Amino acid sequence: MQNKEKITFKLFLPDNNDLITEEEVLRVTNKLNNRPRKRFGFKSxxxxxxxxLKQCA
Incomplete structure (x- = not known):
């Protein structure tokens, strides 16, 4: 995971994130993976x- 992504990941978690659940990790991961990025032409x-995947098929 890149440093910028680590920082972004922390934005979605509570301050006392010593014990986070798998559901919280999945929720944040889903949000980040569906967030548009400038580097991808504003695609997620x-x-x-x-x-x-479609190109490989």
């Missing part, structure tokens, strides 16, 4: 992944 990482 999930959209890019789906495009790459």
């Amino acid at each position: 990482p999930n959209e890019i992944f789906e495009q790459k």
